[in-house]
Amino acid sequence: MITFKNVSKQYDDGTTAVKQINLEIHEGEFFVLIGPSGCGKTTTLKMINRLHEVTDGDLYIKDKRVVDHNIHHLRWNIGYVLQQIALFPHMTIAENIAVVPEMKGWKKQKIKARVDELLTLVGLDPKQYRNRKPSELSGGQQQRIGVARALAADPPIILMDEPFSALDPLSREQLQQDILALKEKIKKTFVFVTHDISEAMTLGDRICLMKDGGIVQVGTPEEFIQQPKNEFVQSFIGNQGSMLVETLERFVKESDQSELSEAGVQLKSSATVMEAMNLLQEHDAVAVYKGSKQIGVVTRKNLLAFLSAKTKEGGTL
Ligand code: ADP
Numbered sequence: 001m002i003t004f005k006n007v008s009k010q011y012d013d014g015t016t017a018v019k020q021i022n023l024e025i026h027e028g029e030f031f032v033l034i035g036p037s038g039c040g041k042t043t044t045l046k047m048i049n050r051l052h053e054v055t056d057g058d059l060y061i062k063d064k065r066v067v068d069h070n071i072h073h074l075r076w077n078i079g080y081v082l083q084q085i086a087l088f089p090h091m092t093i094a095e096n097i098a099v100v101p102e103m104k105g106w107k108k109q110k111i112k113a114r115v116d117e118l119l120t121l122v123g124l125d126p127k128q129y130r131n132r133k134p135s136e137l138s139g140g141q142q143q144r145i146g147v148a149r150a151l152a153a154d155p156p157i158i159l160m161d162e163p164f165s166a167l168d169p170l171s172r173e174q175l176q177q178d179i180l181a182l183k184e185k186i187k188k189t190f191v192f193v194t195h196d197i198s199e200a201m202t203l204g205d206r207i208c209l210m211k212d213g214g215i216v217q218v219g220t221p222e223e224f225i226q227q228p229k230n231e232f233v234q235s236f237i238g239n240q241g242s243m244l245v246e247t248l249e250r251f252v253k254e255s256d257q258s259e260l261s262e263a264g265v266q267l268k269s270s271a272t273v274m275e276a277m278n279l280l281q282e283h284d285a286v287a288v289y290k291g292s293k294q295i296g297v298v299t300r301k302n303l304l305a306f307l308s309a310k311t312k313e314g315g316t317l
């Protein structure tokens, strides 16, 4: 779907932000770019929708070089959510969401229906919010409008650049849950930038760890834990690895079990958190059994909360 072939980016001042990267992002996957500040994540993302031009090598979307795509069509077909989204202050929420559908010439009725559908999808009541101005929304709510706007014209690719990092912890958690739900509801190709390893582990189908403009390792969360390529990867993962080899018995004790949901698959309480995490690639929930009794459930939601809490406790990041 998105292919980087020996792609480099040198800025006008001579900074080489991305060095000869090769990367294949598959259709429908949730792909996470992670790494220390300044390693080239944002630059990599912005080359996909040509907010920055590649200076060497080739970048393809669906076998066509991005430079050969019509730039307007390219932007319309790629949703983009950034750290602090800028809504148009004089326009209503509905108008802000409708920007791309308007440009695409959708009929009024279709746009209205789509706006309401999206507001509902990001957890805001259309009746209450569609006619408000951005200044009448909290930071977290504005960020959700940013997500709705990015999804408006149903683009096959969504780019997200640290969409939660400017939020207070509560809004942040809320939005993480929204994205988890979205990921399950809509099948799109997501490229998601974060510097939060717990977020990467729970959201990502695959993770790409970058350093100094290059790629250090690409793989599934499991591959990162089981085959970290070097010490840098190891230190970046921190104590996530030890949490994931814990038994589900301990997970059930220490995680949020207030929403006991139905689950199509089950594991024994002696299995590991990692085994459950792998099943979550295909299933919404995993039931945990001790003998013949269900003692709990693993979902992406309680897994994310568990890993985040453990990361904070460990203080490795
Ligand atoms: P990240 O998103 O991982 O923090 P960036 O892609 O923003 O990293 O930046 C990578 C490198 O490129 C950094 O050294 C940064 O200072 C530099 N850089 C980013 N944008 C520009 C720019 N417009 N001009 C010059 N250098 C830039």
Ligand code: MG
Pocket (backbone or CB within 6 Å): 041, 042, 043
């Ligand atoms: Mg960045």
